Amino acid sequence: MMTALSASDIADHLGMTPPPCWRRIKRLRDDGILDRQVWLANPELLGFGVTMYATVKLATHDADATTAFRQAVQTYPEVQECYILLGAIDVLLKVVAKDIQAYEAFFYNHLSQLPGVREVTSSVIMTEVKKTTALPVNV
Structure with a gap:
């Protein structure tokens, strides 16, 4: 587990002293390069034993339909990430659930009912090989 580093x-x-380092960090925040500082919770320890990736094909791609989909998906806390894609798949969702039965209920009651959804394909994560939020930059 990685811990937060102080300035x-x-x-x-x-290899610098803390005051100029802190000013550099503040400038990076002010410039929007450092977006936010967060603690990442362990989903399993909070009872979310299943992570699914769902690919979605939309029935139509007009502005009204995609806007309705985007707004609706924002209301579900189970959806951790949502990406609009170019290509054969229109949307990629990362969804957490307590178990497969909870995901099934979410799928039938919410995900498959979202505006404009034509098809959903779900894939369950079996093993997490690598997970990082770090960008490959040299400091």
Whole structure:
């Protein structure tokens, strides 16, 4: 598990003193390069034992239909990520659920009922091989 680094820790790592390091961090925040600082919760320890990826094909691609879909998907806390794609698949969703039965209920009661949904294909995560939020940049 990776822990949060203080400005002093980052300064030591970069070979600088804390005050200029803190100013650089503040500038990166002000410039929008550092978007936010978060703690990532372990879904399994919170009872979410299943992570699914669902690909969605929409029936139509007009602005009204896609806007309705985007707005509706935002209302479901089970949906962790949503991406609009170019290609054969229109949408990729990352969904967490307590178990397969909970996902099945979410699928039938919500996901398959979203505006404009023509087809949904779900894939369950068996093993997490790599998961990171770090970008491949050199500091």
